[in-house]
Amino acid sequence: MSFAQNDLGAFQYTALPGRVVFGFGTLAKVGDELASIGRKRAFVVSDPHHATGAAARVMEVLGEAGVHLSTDAVMHTPADVTERVLAKLKACDADCIVGLGGGSTTGLAKALALRTDLPQIVLPTTYAGSEATPVLGETRDGQKSTVRSMKVLPEVIIYDVELTCGLPPAISLVSGINAIAHAVEALYAKDANPVTSSLAEQGIAALGLALPLIVSNPADRNARANALFGAWLCGACLGTVGMSLHHKLCHVLGGTFGLPHAETHTVILPHAVAYNAAAAPVAIYRAARALGADAAAQALFDLAAANGAPTSLRELGMSSGDLDAAADAAVQSPYWNPRAVERHAIRKLLDDAFNGRRPV
Secondary structure, three states, rough: OOOOOOOOOOOOOOOOOHHHEEEHHHHHHHHHHHHOOOOOOEEEEEOHHHHHOOHHHHHHHHHHHHHEEEOOOOOOOEEHHHHHHHHHHHHHHEEEEEEEEEEHHHHHHHHHHHHOOOOOOEEEEEOOOOHHOOEEEEEEEEEEEHHHEEHHHHOEEEEEEEHHHOHHHHHHHHHHHHEEEEEEHHHOOOOHHHHHHHHHHEEEEEEHHHHHHHHHHHHHHHHHHHHHHHHHHHHHHHHHHOOOOOHHHHHHHOOOOOOHHHHHHHHHHHHHHHOOOHHHHHHHHHHHOOOOOOOOOOOOOHHHHOOOOOOOOOHHOOOOHHHHHHHHHHOOOOOOOOOOOOHHHHHHHHHHHHHHHOOO
16 A cells, blocks of 8 residues: 555645644743733633642733633533533633643633633643644533534643643553544544645654653653644644544543543544454554554554553443443444444444453
8 A cells, every 4th residue: 555645636624723832831921822812801720730830820920810710620521510610700700711731621611612702722731632623522411422613612722841741651641642542533534634634644653752752751851842742733633524433432431431531542542443444444554654553553552551551441440331331322323433333343342442452
């Protein structure tokens, strides 16, 4: 299979609006960015982990323009938490949302923006990549669903590499593989296009090289910068094309069974890739090529296993008794996928993932 020349056909690509500020120490520019979008009263959202550190620094930089700090963000963006924080936001008469944190904080900022149409400035501290997408995943009554709306796309993303330098290696690894999942699915998406696919390969390659370096030396600033850049590229892919089986499975496992977000992506991704390999051979080849490997599914499994990430749903606390219910939920309202989503095959995929079997 040769890729020396692209056989281009018709395609559609919609570039997403937004401004990106990337570098070291860029948190200090949050006040300037607030002024650049003509806003004066920022409602800052974060999580308990950052309450006395980076989030407090954002409030310090904003000065009087920072009208409130909420550290209520939690995993999977439960709607009841959003409604509680929304009441605080309205009470402050804020005209902008500033979010600092990982995917949970970005999710909360997006959920607030969806309800208020306020602009957002987001400062990511992990490699989740969701800050680059117009997609929001929310959980209500134990069910996680997604909304695609330009209301939730941040107007400004401030990438400060220094915010990720203290991210523990284990979290860096699963967060980075979570980002890789966005790019892998972009390669075989129904609306895949040459622009997004090129970004996807570059994002996968950047993270595939950077993550082992971060695990071996968490203080490697160049690896940290490359991982954050790769995460942005992968997030941009997710923002411009649709999601498939992998994301559906992760939404079910996270929203219904409460499994941790990035770790679930890490466990499921090799198995979703193996499931789709025969149906999307060119896309899967490109993923493997970006990883410098012969087979993408095995390379993704080995990336996790060799660097100490979880490789089984059992490790994440799932019960074997829930596998049937998970398979049933996964085939209800399935996302488009290159291979038909068949219940018996999904049940086998989940069994492989539960037991941590290396894909073959």
